[in-house]
Amino acid sequence: MKIVETKVVVLVIFVVLLALLGTYFTMIVPLMDESLYTPTKDARPYTKLELKGKQVYQREGCWYCHTQQVRNLLVETKRYGMGEEETFKRFGIRALVQAPPSQPGEYVYDKPHLLGTRRTGPDLARVGGKYDNSWHINHLRDPRSTSPGSIMPAYTWLFDKNGRPTEEAIALVAYLQKLGTNIKWREEGVALIKKMQGVPSPEETTTQTQEVGE
Numbered sequence: 001m002k003i004v005e006t007k008v009v010v011l012v013i014f015v016v017l018l019a020l021l022g023t024y025f026t027m028i029v030p031l032m033d034e035s036l037y038t039p040t041k042d043a044r045p046y047t048k049l050e051l052k053g054k055q056v057y058q059r060e061g062c063w064y065c066h067t068q069q070v071r072n073l074l075v076e077t078k079r080y081g082m083g084e085e086e087t088f089k090r091f092g093i094r095a096l097v098q099a100p101p102s103q104p105g106e107y108v109y110d111k112p113h114l115l116g117t118r119r120t121g122p123d124l125a126r127v128g129g130k131y132d133n134s135w136h137i138n139h140l141r142d143p144r145s146t147s148p149g150s151i152m153p154a155y156t157w158l159f160d161k162n163g164r165p166t167e168e169a170i171a172l173v174a175y176l177q178k179l180g181t182n183i184k185w186r187e188e189g190v191a192l193i194k195k196m197q198g199v200p201s202p203e204e205t206t207t208q209t210q211e212v213g214e
């Protein structure tokens with residue numbers, strides 16, 4: 001390859017070609033992956049309220065401390081799934097339902113997505129439906145009241161003088177309850193376990209969505 005090293009023009013062409021090749025395989029080819037643009041079966045766009053909540057989430061920098069991506073690791077799918085106590089309380093069976101790893105199709109309505117990079121707090125990708133609305137309200141007002149020893153800051157400015165949640169707090173909770181529901185993994189996981197145990201499942205699975213302020 002002496003010619004590349006001695007002739008500047010050949011060298012430049014060689015470098016440009018190499019850069020184009022690299023761009024093609026690391027950017028263009030992945031962008032052609034249709035799963036990036038195909039919503040998951042249960043994905044739906046945000047409601048107005050949820051979208052407002054997402055803006056509050058962005059503005060308050062919740063994403064400095066919280067990621068929104070469950071990785072394909074057993075420790076994560078177990079940790080962010082439903083434990084025995086939760087399945088028993090809500091569905092009447094004792095079983096661990098693992099959280100599915102995040103899929104590209106869940107993020108198609110996220111502009112910008114808030115995958116995050118740091119986990120000072122737990123991942124929130126599957127937090128929707130984990131707690132009820134009042135838990136979130138209490139937690140935002142005073143994290144130590146629900147999670148003793150928590151280092152999460154209190155978002156007192158999302159509450160009025162009497163401690164009642166403002167519209168922003170209500171919107172934020174609606175957004176949190178939406179997270180992770182683009183896959184109905186709680187209902188599907190429980191239905192699957194019941195099927196394996198031979199428990200007859202009701203015709204329609206009850207959905208556990210809690211709408212705030214509507």
Ligand code: HEC
Pocket residue numbers: 057060061062063064065066120121122123124127130143147150151152153155172176
């Ligand atoms: C300084 C880092 C930090 C910031 C900023 C932060 N959090 Fe947290 N968050 C934590 C920590 C630590 C925990 C775990 C202890 C607890 O439950 O409070 C947590 C827990 C949570 C949980 C419960 C998760 C679970 O699965 O139990 C939710 C929901 C949550 N945060 C939402 C938010 C929202 C919404 C914001 C922005 C308004 C926010 N956090 C900002 C650190 C942070």
